[in-house]
Amino acid sequence: xxxxxxxxxxxxxxxxxxxxxxxxxxxxxxxxxxxxxxxxxxxxxxxxxxxxxxxxxxxxxxxxxxxxxxxxxxxxxxxxxxxxxxxxxxxxxxxxxxxxxxxxxxxxxxxxxxxxxxxxxxxxxxxxxxxxxxxxxxxxxxxxxxxxxxxxxxxxxxxxxxxxxxxxxxxxxxxxxxxxxxxxxxxxxxxxxxxxxxxxxxxxxxxxxxxxxxxxxxxxxxxxxxxxxxxxxxxxxxxxxxxxxxxxxxxxxxxxxxxxxxxxxxxxxxxxxxxxxxxxxxxxxxxxxxxxxxxxxxxxxxxxxxxxxxxxxxxxxxxxxxxxxxx
Numbered sequence: 001x002x003x004x005x006x007x008x009x010x011x012x013x014x015x016x017x018x019x020x021x022x023x024x025x026x027x028x029x030x031x032x033x034x035x036x037x038x039x040x041x042x043x044x045x046x047x048x049x050x051x052x053x054x055x056x057x058x059x060x061x062x063x064x065x066x067x068x069x070x071x072x073x074x075x076x077x078x079x080x081x082x083x084x085x086x087x088x089x090x091x092x093x094x095x096x097x098x099x100x101x102x103x104x105x106x107x108x109x110x111x112x113x114x115x116x117x118x119x120x121x122x123x124x125x126x127x128x129x130x131x132x133x134x135x136x137x138x139x140x141x142x143x144x145x146x147x148x149x150x151x152x153x154x155x156x157x158x159x160x161x162x163x164x165x166x167x168x169x170x171x172x173x174x175x176x177x178x179x180x181x182x183x184x185x186x187x188x189x190x191x192x193x194x195x196x197x198x199x200x201x202x203x204x205x206x207x208x209x210x211x212x213x214x215x216x217x218x219x220x221x222x223x224x225x226x227x228x229x230x231x232x233x234x235x236x237x238x239x240x241x242x243x244x245x246x247x248x249x250x251x252x253x254x255x256x257x258x259x260x261x262x263x264x265x266x267x268x269x270x271x272x273x274x275x276x277x278x279x280x281x282x283x284x285x286x287x288x289x290x291x292x293x294x295x296x297x298x299x300x301x302x303x304x305x306x307x308x309x310x311x312x313x314x315x316x317x318x319x320x321x322x323x324x325x326x327x
Contacts, residue, residue, distance in 0.1 A: 006061070009174040009183040017181050024181035031154070031178075031186065038156040046132040049139065051146045051161040051323050056153025058190050059173060059183040062238025062262055063166045064200030064304070066113050066284065067210055069150050071304040072164075073121050075314070076146060081323070082123075084144040086134040087114045088151060089127030091263040097128035098137040107288045112263060113150065115287045119221075131158045146323065153194075154185050161321050163194040168239055169202025195317055198310065201242075206313055208306040212246055215300055218279075218286045218293035227298050231278030233257045234271070235285055236264035246300065247280055254280075268292045 008016050037043040055072065057063040073083050089099070092111030101110035101118045102125075110118065110127060118125045124142050126134040131152060138144055152158060153165060167173075174183040191197040199207035215224040230253040233244050240259050247254060256274065260266075266288045271279065279297040281289070286299035 005180055006183075009177075010171055011175070013175050013177070013181075017175060017177065020181035021177070024178040027180070028178040028187075035154075035156055043157070045157055045159040046135075047159040048135045048147060050144055051321065052135075052149060052158065053146065053162045053164065054149045054152050054158075054160045055164045055166065056149075056151050057166045058153065058186040058188070059168075059171075060179060060185065060238075061171075061183060063168045064208075064210065065150060065166050066116060067302060067304040068164070068166055068198065068200070068208065069117060069148060070120055071208070071306065072314075073123055073148060075311075076148070077123070079318070082143050082145045083148055084123055084135075084138040084142055084146075085114075085117055085121070085125045085148050085150060086131055086138065086152075087111070087117070087125065087127050087149070088129055088131075089114050091265065092127055094127060097130065098126050098134040099128060100137075100141075101125040101127055108265075112284050112288050116284055117150065119287065131155060153190075161323070162317060163196075165191050165194040165197045167191070167197060167199050169199040169204065169207065170242065171239060196310075196313060205307060205309040208304040208310060210242075210246075210302045211305050212250060213301050213303050215250075215280075215298045216283075216286075217295070218281065218289055218297040218299055219295060224298055227252070227280075228278035228296060229253060230255060231280050231296075231298075232274045234260075234279055234281045236260035236262055236266075237282055237284065238262055243282055243300075246302070250300070252280060264288075 038045060055065050055069050076083050089111040092109060094109050101114040103119045105115055107115045114125050114127050124138060126138050128134045135147055173188050176182060178184050196206055215227050217224055229251060233247055233254045235243050244254060244257055281299050283299045283301055
């Protein structure tokens, strides 16, 4: 049923949308009241002692935040800033919170996206639902100049210096309704109040392309010079069609395409019907499958390639906000 509802978000509104509309209106009302309490100062915000950048979105499902964070952190580090990342850690089950995720943390503890960030980046990654405690733990144990929050655009308790709203250029805002009638946490007008709306794909000035930069073995992260040319696509991301299109562009003939819900906790049984086939997946999927993967399972690494206009806009924004290191 959940899958059917999500598919309905990107179609013309029908009966299912109409049935879910009262719940959507209730969601929108609660969200608006909650936000107003913070903007009027009736509910207290937490202001960190270092600048905070939010990388979020106004819709549920994958919009490409993680690749953007994977690009943004080294970009900030090249400017001389020491970066720390916080994340709610959706799907994680840490022994305690806040919890520092390292490159050796199992995904069952750290969650797929935080584990991926910790494996690809050199900066500390802290997870926990209480973002204030996560930030305070980072600042207590690490030398940090700036915090990047992976998601949290609607977490108004946390004061922020810069907001980036990531939008999937293909799917954009779906049918334009709040959850559960549509994919939206906030209405599209919210993009007018953030510092930068950044498009994943498309031809907008402030956008980035996701470029495949090589196939790697799921088992050990080693680069593959040559893969099978036929296999099964498996992914648990918001827009699987984009990934499958990229695989086909790379010359992979896809015999089957398996779709799972975002953050799906993979089990070996998910792959039982395809025990002898080559498997192709995203890097976010791979971190959850490493312990039981086979030699002919591969992931495609993708990196965000921003436009020059986006890089320039971010530099100007950092200057305007008084974040001066290396600028």
